[in-house]
């Protein structure tokens with residue numbers, strides 16, 4: 001099938017075509033001159049896999065364990081905000097994808113679906129991402145709701161004392 005999507009870059013191009021520019025830029029853009037965005041890709045390119053030939057590969061597994069939960073490979077859904085900008089089902093769809101892939105869904109503090117909605121939508125192992133809030137009562141409330149809804153861990157984002165300066169977002173205002 002000529003139109004079959006074969007890698008992540010093709011998904012990104014499809015998203016660029018499908019989404020309003022402002023939303024696409026929100027997901028794809030990085031802060032300031034986007035040095036870190038570029039480096040994130042470059043650094044992965046430096047990792048070279050060591051081939052081991054002439055070994056028995058009939059029984060291989062990528063599965064691993066995170067905080068006592070077995071997942072199919074060492075890849076989880078990182079917390080990202082506002083999935084409804086990309087799809088009307090938002091984080092509900094992402095969480096269902098996590099369940100289908102047998103991996104962990106980390107729900108963002110700034111998700112467009114509530115902790116309860118996502119919990120009710122699928123049985124993926126769920127963690128909840130928390131920012132360090134000045135308003136401790138907001139953090140307490142969210143953590144309690146996440147705990148009550150069966151989220152298994154808190155993922156604390158500690159490197160965001162203020163919003164990143166995303167130049168694409170500023171231009172799109």
Ligand SMILES: Cc1cc2nc3c(=O)[nH]c(=O)nc-3n(C[C@H](O)[C@H](O)[C@H](O)COP(=O)(O)O)c2cc1C
Pocket residue numbers: 026027028040078079080081108109110111129157
């Ligand atoms: C559009 C977008 C939204 C994000 N939203 C959050 C968020 O709500 N909370 C958070 O802790 N990290 C958020 N992040 C950071 C990601 O979880 C991740 O740490 C970051 O993108 C680096 O990983 P990467 O190199 O795989 O992109 C966001 C990243 C992007 C690109």
